[in-house]
Amino acid sequence: MLICLPPSEGKTPAPDDGAPVDLTALTAAELTAHRETVLDALAAVSARDDATTALKVGASLADEVARNTTLRTAPTAPATDVYTGVLYAAAGLGDLDGDAAARAAADVRIFSGLWGVVAPADRIPAYRLSMGVTLPGVGGLATAWRPHLDAALAQRAAGDVVVDCRSAAYVSAWKPATTGDLAADWVAVRVVRETDGVRTAVSHNAKHTRGVLTGHLLRRAGSPPSSADELLDAARELDGQVIGTEVGTGLSYRMVEAVLDDPATRRGPRTLELVIS
Template identity: 80%
Template sequence: MLICLPPSEGKTPAPAGAAPVDLEGLTGAQQLTAQRLAVLDALAAVSVRPDATEILGVGASLGAEVARNTELKDAPTAPAAHVYTGVLYAAAGLAELPADAARRAADDVRVFSGLWGAVSPADRIPAYRLSMGVDLPGVGKLATAWRPHLAAALDARAAGDVVVDCRSAAYLAAWKPATTGDAAADWVTVRVVRETDGKRAVVSHNAKHTRGVLTGHLLRRSGPAPTSAAELLDAARELDGQVIGTEVGTGLSYRMVEATLHDAATRRGPSTLEVVIA
């Protein structure tokens, strides 16, 4: 399997004194290093401009984080599993995986990034501020700029496997697995819906948490990793009936009711794993 995650909006800085980023040591270095350098340099140049927060699409209160972008080549690093935080990452527990699951995550999880393209949870990176939706002067629209490089890095990895896609639209635009031809993958997006009084509706906050729970389960479960949509469905159904989260504010718990698989709407599109919570 190949699990595709979005980055968290917030990043946790690495401890002072930690080693700086080693671009040649990052996952996909052969295909991605040149583009990573180009984006690093363009981001540093933009981040000293008076209109940097406007270009990067962040509020003025994040000026200190934008200023940090100017020193990323020398900034301390930590594993991406520790740098990325937020609802999905807390639910997945990527930073606290046991050794076997951590090795599986390094092989089977890719976090998509406007700065790095895609990294594994084990890759050491500094905290930064850059969204894939940015049109970066000197590089252009990042999703478009990254597309050929990510295809070179990921198409062969995904071929013949199941791609479990938990990304948002901006990051999905940077790479889509092939679903036809010799490099075809079983591409599955994850949709979370809430059942209330017999009616089902798409949710947002709970969706991030549930995708995180699913990610953590796929990494920690015993047995071989899924390699097809059908095997992914079977693995997801192992969570049926389990309490998987607590509502913010009310403190009420919710459980996973069921998982179902829906066929792709188009020949080149993904099928959908629908996870129902209640």
């Protein structure tokens, strides 16, 4: 099992006493050289007068962008403490211990426009950079990272199930092979709400539900799934459970069922649809 997660949009700064980032200590050391290149390009852009425009963020985030100029000396914390969005709160990655923590270290990879990919315990500073940005001297980040991520991840994914919880920009940076010697069972996780028999896509609840699935896959007893069918069986263990609370209304929602599409209709990943109500 390889669980692919997006970063959270917002980042929580590390405590002031955190050590600075050690690029050579991050997971996938073969990415170090390209991380250096992206880090330097980001610092240069972030020092410009038009930095917020170049990085495609609003003026209200100017302080976060300015922080990009000192990332080499900024304090770090585990990625699970820096990424604190809805998905991460639901997954509870920072609360894992024992076998679940070991499984997360081996099986969870968080994609990043700056670092390429990191593991949950990797120590990083808070930063502001999305995968959809183009940096001078680097180019579009998804395109620039693609060969490096393929070299780092293709062998790890081969013969395993890839549980893809990423958004489109991060999917474009790395796609597992689905044919050939390095083929993986690639499964994208989609969340829909069922109301009066009609199923529609959701946003906030989708992030939360993907987080719940991630936490479940790491904490459940037994071996992690290694195929799409085994992933479906594991997801169905959540059927009927209350898994979240609606923002605003305070009403709870539950998992209705998990459904895996027919591989004969596949173009790219198969789809694991998680139905909530």
